[in-house]
Amino acid sequence: MTGRSRKPLVAGNWKMHNNHFEAIALTQRLAFTLQERDFKAADIVVLPPFTALRSVQTLIEGDKLKLGYGAQDLSEHDDGPYTGDISGRMLAKLGCQYVLAGHSERRQYHHEDDAVVRAKVQAAVRAAITPILCVGEPLDVRQQGGQLGYTLGQLDRCLDGFPTAQVAEFIVAYEPVWAIGTGEVATPEDAQEVCAAIRKRISAVHGDEAGRGVRILYGGSVKPDNMPAIMAQPDIDGALVGGASLDAGDFVGICRYRGLSATT
Numbered sequence: 001m002t003g004r005s006r007k008p009l010v011a012g013n014w015k016m017h018n019n020h021f022e023a024i025a026l027t028q029r030l031a032f033t034l035q036e037r038d039f040k041a042a043d044i045v046v047l048p049p050f051t052a053l054r055s056v057q058t059l060i061e062g063d064k065l066k067l068g069y070g071a072q073d074l075s076e077h078d079d080g081p082y083t084g085d086i087s088g089r090m091l092a093k094l095g096c097q098y099v100l101a102g103h104s105e106r107r108q109y110h111h112e113d114d115a116v117v118r119a120k121v122q123a124a125v126r127a128a129i130t131p132i133l134c135v136g137e138p139l140d141v142r143q144q145g146g147q148l149g150y151t152l153g154q155l156d157r158c159l160d161g162f163p164t165a166q167v168a169e170f171i172v173a174y175e176p177v178w179a180i181g182t183g184e185v186a187t188p189e190d191a192q193e194v195c196a197a198i199r200k201r202i203s204a205v206h207g208d209e210a211g212r213g214v215r216i217l218y219g220g221s222v223k224p225d226n227m228p229a230i231m232a233q234p235d236i237d238g239a240l241v242g243g244a245s246l247d248a249g250d251f252v253g254i255c256r257y258r259g260l261s262a263t264t
Contacts, residue, residue: 012245070098088127179220224253
């Protein structure tokens with residue numbers, strides 16, 4: 001499988017925004033604006049907060065929308081006395097297709113290390129939900145030129161022990177921490193360097209099939225105006241979008257990076 005044959009994926013991470021009424025309104029705006037050709041060109045996914053998932057599910061399934069959806073996190077446990085946690089089994093019952101694991105904000109604010117992230121990827125697999133594994137370096141590591149070693153170390157620890165067939169179906173999101181929510185963005189060449197290294201490492205450790213099959217996203221201040229250059233890179237298969245995904249116009253503009261008109 002080549003970059004041309006891997007279908008792009010654009011995922012909007014709403015983070016801790018939008019109550020369930022606001023989530024319905026945003027989903028409706030996306031549904032009214034996105035067209036058949038947009039969904040043929042890319043898988044388009046929204047990641048609402050937990051409290052909005054049921055409302056988004058009801059709207060998408062009830063109106064037979066082509067939007068995909070998923071969750072921003074999950075517990076490494078399938079059930080048990082873990083107050084406040086949400087299990088993969090619960091997310092699967094809500095029809096979630098995707099779930100983030102290891103987002104930099106979870107790593108930073110909730111002190112999740114690679115062992116926890118790996119356990120969460122395992123939990124997603126048990127629930128038959130596609131994990132979006134997030135990796136990426138902080139600013140000080142980038143300034144010292146250590147981004148490849150740092151990011152590949154995260155990747156190795158989080159994917160250790162997974163078979164080739166599973167890894168090929170995973171999604172990896174490279175999100176340089178210094179570019180998240182800051183307005184700063186890695187140059188397309190910077191992003192390609194790390195994404196190519198990720199693909200090469202997956203091929204070396206998990207086999208060529210996994211390396212060719214895995215979709216690798218870039219995340220970090222993605223906007224409509226920088227998305228075309230990002231997507232021109234051969235090893236980048238889409239984007240994990242933060243703040244811009246909260247605006248329907250911006251998110252649709254990102255999805256239409258090929259230059260499709262916003263109107264028909």
